[in-house]
Amino acid sequence: MGKVTLKDLAKELGVSTTLISRVLNAPRREDGTPDCDIGKDTAMKVLELAQRLNYKPSRIAAGLRSGKRYLLGVITPDISNYAFSEAGRYIEELAHNDGYSVMFGSSAESPKRMEELLDIFAGHEVDGIIVTPCAGSEEILRKIVRQNIPLVLINRDVPALDGVGRVFLDNIGSMRQVVEHLVKGGYRKIEMISENMDVLSLRDRENSYRETMRSFGLEPYIYMVDSDTQETQTRDAVLEAARKGTEALITPRIRLSLNSLKAIMDAGLSIPEDMALFCHDESPAWTTHSPSISYVSQCSDQVGTEAYRMLRRMMGGSPGEQILIAPKLFFGDSTRRK
Amino acid sequence: MGKVTLKDLAKELGVSTTLISRVLNAPRREDGTPDCDIGKDTAMKVLELAQRLNYKPSRIAAGLRSGKRYLLGVITPDISNYAFSEAGRYIEELAHNDGYSVMFGSSAESPKRMEELLDIFAGHEVDGIIVTPCAGSEEILRKIVRQNIPLVLINRDVPALDGVGRVFLDNIGSMRQVVEHLVKGGYRKIEMISENMDVLSLRDRENSYRETMRSFGLEPYIYMVDSDTQETQTRDAVLEAARKGTEALITPRIRLSLNSLKAIMDAGLSIPEDMALFCHDESPAWTTHSPSISYVSQCSDQVGTEAYRMLRRMMGGSPGEQILIAPKLFFGDSTRRK
DNA sequence: AATGCAAACTAAATCGTTAAAGTAATAGTT
DNA sequence: AACTATTACTTTAACGATTTAGTTTGCATT
The missing domain is CATH 3.40.50.2300 (Response regulator)
Incomplete structure (x- = not known):
């Protein structure tokens, strides 16, 4: 009982994998039918079969070909610190609503660990990263910027870093x-x-x-x-x-x-x-x-929310800006x- | 300045991509040379070039081919809740040391959201999942078990679920x-x-x-x-x-x-x-x-640690067990x- | 009856890596 | 000298999706 793949669906219906992929990725019209140049009958059959066999596309394969990863990375010194986990919660929630998944990592204030995490995230080709820098992480972060991965700094600044977004409490x-x-x-x-x-x-x-x-x-x-x-x-x-x-x-x-x-x-x-x-x-x-x-x-809710929004803007090609959140006492x- | 791929390295050295892959994935001998059937000189040249060009293998491509994902999923009702984020921190730390990355999701006590998260995690073909179930998630979790994805329940039980690991406080x-x-x-x-x-x-x-x-x-x-x-x-x-x-x-x-x-x-x-x-x-x-x-x-530290260990055992083929953590008052x- | 054109599909290449199987050159054995 | 083993590689085929560039069919048009 291995995973159900496109090929399985295609064989079952006697059509090409291309057709299946087209149908499944098409935006839906008001009446629920997929908006693509595939006949309604066939399209509905595809939809139904996919449902019945509980088909889940392999994001890994799809991502490889399409270059779209729908994956973000978040690194904080310690997720179990309330300010960070709170921000993380907002980021994850907003990301999820946009179809993105989030990988979390704790740097434990260690630049070495941070580098490992960033390398892994880069290896996963995440679409963007949100980081609370730890001491000594400047060069490591610069490498990320050079790889053209959108990067937003939260909570703490690294002033000499260009081309990143920033969201801080004032x-x-x-x-x-x-x-x-x-x-x-x-x-x-x-x-x-x-x-x-x-x-x-x-x-x-x-x-x-x-x-x-x-x-x-x-x-x-x-x-x-x-x-x-x-x-x-x-x-x-x-x-x-x-x-x-x-x-x-x-x-x-x-x-x-x-x-x-x-x-x-x-x-x-x-x-x-x-x-x-x-x-x-x-x-x-x-x-x-x-x-x-x-x-x-x-204001971790605001920090998280603004950081996510800025990251999305940067993923769309906008330059990084700096946002200062007004403190609440x-x-x-x-x-x-x- | 696109990403550096195996092909780039191969072309640069005039060798095949297989060779590069072999060298890079080989375990190291005591003297630091890779332990594979590639000549030392060539091997060292590969290592050096990879370093110089800052080559990071695409985990996505590697995962697709090898079937190994080195990815775990963790779902809790709310990461910003201390008990959950604390467990998450331990899981992430242990996983990182073993070379695994962790995707986190918050279910917000909603079975619908939980299902979405699980579908996405399954789509990423995570190697295993740790979940704090929310009310009404029994069927959804059963689907995961049917997909043969190792699953460990923490904090809360769903008694009618077979084939899962369990780690709870007594x-x-x-x-x-x-x-x-x-x-x-x-x-x-x-x-x-x-x-x-x-x-x-x-x-x-x-x-x-x-x-x-x-x-x-x-x-x-x-x-x-x-x-x-x-x-x-x-x-x-x-x-x-x-x-x-x-x-x-x-x-x-x-x-x-x-x-x-x-x-x-x-x-x-x-x-x-x-x-x-x-x-x-x-x-x-x-x-x-x-x-x-x-x-x-x-005892979130213990819950997290035990859950991770059990998940790893299950990923190795062991059946799921139940662990009761003795409470500390x-x-x-x-x-x-x- | 030939032409154009849209609708509904398919074939094949591709993403970046790994794995299986194969090859060429050298060294060692009898 | 012929044979085997070993070393150091390469070739080819996947993995499972998406994308590009077709192809086929039917229908309306001239």
Whole structure:
């Protein structure tokens, strides 16, 4: 009981494979009959037989000949991170509605893995790729561009890369609003915990924090922690901040946020009285937390949607553009006015 | 600058495409030379040229001829749900290490969408599929089995389906432990909020709750809410439970958990004094919540890993088996001893 | 009755690779 | 010197679809 092929259908009806292919690929007229130069009777017989034998065209064979793959690739550092999986969900949904399938890969922040994934996607001759770059992936991405595969960057930028589409959250604007909100709320000693990670969106958030603080005449201070020893270092940073009388803490990534939150709780500090907390990342649990946590939404739905649309435009020959998504801030009790 | 093909390499070196293909696909010897019946000099020249021209074999063409696709399909109701994306991450990682790529799809609990996705995956002739079935997908899945595509069910069962692999959390055992823990903690009026959804894992959790309650001589009670009006109905259920003096609430799914938590908070009730809460699902935020939330881990890492391994075994011809993952419970402050 | 033309089909090439079978040249054996 | 084995390749035929370029048939037209 091997797969049913065009040849099987053709033999069964005593016609050529060409005819079958024509009928099956023809657009349908209003009355449901295929719009091609094949007689209605024959055409309907083909349709019926294909249905009866549960014929599914081999996309692999069709793709080889026609050059159309109907396949997209998406690479993020980690699909199990909410911001990425959320974007992935939107991309997959839109793609599916247009007849495209999506291959996903996790780079785990490793350029080597990213290269492997991209090579494989290129080998599958995907029609387009959406990537959240990781540190050190510039050259690898450039190779994709050189292969003329439409490429859209999301979440993080690689500035020196030409000919790609870009969809980012406005990290500079969002962080400015975060600091403004805290200052208006009466906070002065506002500090940040960030991560030693060569990623531009993080640098943008840090720089915007620093600049906005200075624009208010306040002194910025950032604790830097290493990605692999994050948990203990974050704990230390929180404790040090508490000793120094820091009034508000800003965390720019989800893991930092969760680790900081845990450290604050474990230290027996209460939020926002002892220390306010603003998370520049999203978790479905922030709003149900007690106190509710102020956060910047990553707008992953918009990022995903816009990235997909841009990719489709680029697949149609348009040049890549840059889209900045306006951040959405949720002001919860964790940064209640002093 | 079209794609580089075998033919290009062959022409450049004045040899046949077969030779190139042989060299490139040969396993490497210790000294790095390909282990095939091609002269070392020629072989090395091939390797070098392929490198220089950045040749990537067309997986599509190779797959068509060889019948090997190195492609897996994964369908879950929603990749952005943590339990699913976590499992997906493990599957993708293991698959990648074995040279397989993974296509993901979200069924959004719709059998129609599931069918479309499965048809597409079948059209891509994936080597195997891992699915979290949604309600009403039995016949659709049966079609896949009939096409001899190895299929592994995760998270939810479809009992009447033969010839598939199964990897589930032991929902009956986990819920028994939840109730036992609450009873030992001094709780008596223990109720559950569940969802009108035709999914066996949910029924298992409900039945296990009921049976365990009765085994303690306690009366079970389950509020049923509809999936689409879940938020308001959950709120109502929580308020009613509070009126009735319910001491502990069990929620079997993440959205129900979040909605219940929110309703409890909004009602100004304190956990666990006014009402204890045990969530039979996972969120990265439970442990950092205050109070920390007791939960049953979905063990998505294990589910993903075991599902992948079973799929690989089935692709090798082994029959499908069933694996029950032992649940891991986290006892937090939300169900502290009375 | 010859011509043109549309309608309804078919044959054969092709996409880029792999697999099976074959060949030519060299070396080793008796 | 004749025979066998081994090495290092090549030729040809797939895989299952799509596409290009026909071919056949029937009917209307002149």
